[in-house]
Amino acid sequence: MTARTWAVALTGLNGHMVDVEADLAQQTPGFDLIGLADRALGEAVRRVHGACRNSGLELPRRKLTVNLSPASLPKHGSGFDLAIAIAAFGTAGTLDQASIARTVHLGELGLDGRLRPIPGVLPALHAAREAGFDRAVVPFANEAEARLVPGLEVHSAVTLAQVALLHGADVSDPGDPQPVLASAAAQVSEPVWELADVIGQDDAVRALIVAAAGGHHLLLSGPPGAGKTMLARRLAGILPDLDDERALEAASIRSLAGETLTRLERRPPFVAPHHSASVAAMIGGGSRVARPGAIARAHGGLLFLDEAAEAPGVVVEALRQPLESGEIEIHRAGFTARFPARFQLVLATNPCPCGAYGVVGEECICPPSAIRRYAARLSGPIRDRLDIEVRVARVSAADVTMPEGGTTSTAQARARVEEARERAAWRWRGTPWRLNAHVPGTWLRQGDFRLPAEARGPLDRALQRGALTLRGYDRVLRLAWSVADLDGAAAPGLAQVGRALYLKKGAAA
Known part of the structure; x- marks a missing residue:
């Protein structure tokens, strides 16, 4: 007798439906798992045996073969345990075959029969919903995350026996x-x-608002203590909320990274x-299962790299x-x-290794060659991909002693x-x-969006004399809009183009 149910294999955020088929043959008792x-996943055989035995679900004492189809698709991890156990026990004829055949089963099994949570439930069930399935069983700990997928009938279970009861098994x-x-910590909002806490940085605040309005990348350059990190954090606060599609993508990436989701952030x-993060930490990776790195986790939001000139060059170049x-x-x-990686990049860097170059009242001890090498750590191609450059100066005593704070609040911005x-x-x-x-x-x-010659005059002249590349020219146009x-x-x-050119070439705050 055969039985079948469904699971999901993830490759990045892409989910592939896996047909879990179990076949019972007239041979010596055994359990074979095939399907790449x-x-x-190969160790699932022992977990399934132990979980079934300790849940009062006796597997048939004959040759069991479980096939994970399509066989050519690589399958990773322990999230197939529940589907394998249900398909294997279904060959005994005690489960409702129609019920298990229309249900997606996700979860890892413990030897005591309890279901353990797995990462990636949200993208897996989203793929199942796109494939036409409307019913799923997940571990109890993944229930809140599974219910974020609309149009899906979600059943959570603590044990394998509860899943068997759902499908009509005669068990206690x-x-x-x-x-x-x-075990992971619950998600915490940033x-x-x-923004009103920022004082004496009016040009920088205006640059933040332009960056947020158009989704532009930003470079903050200035001495230590000038407020570069403070500005970057406040840029995140003035970004609008994510729409449904982008919020679901961002949540799916967090789910793959192992975060416990309780709501759609x-x-x-x-x-x-x-x-000092490595290339793998930035772009993600893994020898068998691809996990998202910082670049993917920033999708829909901000990726902030402080002390960018101190980062390994290969890490910064990986952003290109x-x-x-x-x-x-x-x-x-x-x-x-x-993985989707549509983020805003914010880089912060000092003007030199000691941080005192160009700072009023301080003496820079770096030789000119060291200053040039330090600036060159952010390559031309990376700088060319940045829309806005802001030079941040330290706040003066007059700004600090002012009775009122900044003129623009986060809500207003x-x-x-x-x-x-x-x-x-x-x-x-x-x-x-x-x-x-x-x-x-x-x-x-x-076409229709080409600016008149008078408005784009400064841009054309900057391109002609080599002050801008064509990529930089396009970025100034986007800034101008x-x-x-x-x-x-x-x-x-002309005023908007001039302001955009000023922001691109390095606004002094």
């Missing part, structure tokens, strides 16, 4: 066993830092890896491809995993940003883009 399983009620809870993520494409690819033998983004979204309706930073330069240099959206202008004029 890795070592962790397991009672009220203690569930296995997730605090919203108040609407605030954009703020990811700030240490400057996702900055252009909006996704990160991880290539391994046998599979390629893709976010309202301006939301209004500017609504203008941009209306303008780019019918296209794949919603933010100015994502629009190809050809759209801005040609963001400035125009904040000003409420129908299109950028």
Whole structure:
């Protein structure tokens, strides 16, 4: 007799439906698992035997073969345990075959029969819903995360026996066993830092608002203590909430990273890896299972790299491809995993190794060659991909002693940003883009969105004398549209283009 149910194999955020088939043969008792399983999945045979025995579910004493189809698709991890156990026990004829055949089963089994939580439940069930399934069984600890997928009938279970009862098995009620809870900490929202706390940095605050309005990348340069980290954290606070699609993608990435999800977080993520982080920590990886790195976890929000000039060059250069494409690819033998990586990059750096170069009242002890080498650690291609450069100076005593704080609050700045983004979204309706930073330069240099010669005059001259590359030219155009959206202008004029060129070439705060 055969029985079948369904599970999901993940490659990055892409889920593939796996048909779990169990066949019972007239041979010596045994249990074979086939279908390109890795070592962790190959050990499922012993976990399933122990869990069934301790749950009062006796497997048939004949030759069992469980096939994971498609056989050519690599399958990793222990999340297939529950589906394998249900398919294997289903060959005894005591389960409702129609019920198990239309249900997706996800979960790891303990030897005592309890279900343990697994990572990646949210993207797995999203893939199942897209494939037409409307019913799933997950471990108790993953229930809140599973219910984030709309249109899906979710059943959570503490033990394997409870799952068998759901499908009509004649087994004793397991009672009220203690569930296995997730060991990971519950998700914690990034605090919203108040922009009004920033004093004496009016140009920098205005640059933050332009960056938030258009989704532009930003470089903050200045001495230690000038407030670069403070500004970066407050940029995250003025970004609008994520829409349903982007929030679900960001939550799916956190789920794959092993975070326990209890709700759909609407605030954009703020990811700030240490400057000594490795390439693998930034882009993600793994020999068998691809896990998202900092680049993917920042999807929909901010990736902040402090002391960027101190980071290994290969780590900073790894940002080039996702900055252009909006996704990160991880290539391994046998599979390629893709993660969305549409984030805003914020880099912060000192002007020199000692941090005193150009600071009034301090003496820089770095030789000129060391200053040049330090500046060159951020390569030309990386700088060319940044839309805004802001030189942040230390706050003066007069600014500190002022009775009032900053002139713009976080709520006021976010309202301006939301209004500017609504203008941009209306303008780019019918296209794949919603933010100015994502629009190809050809759209801005040609056709209906081409600026008149008078407005783009400074840009054309900068390009002609080599002060801008063509990529930089396009980025200034995008900035100009963001400035125009904040000003409420129908299109950028000479003033907006001049402001954008000033931001691109390094605004002194």
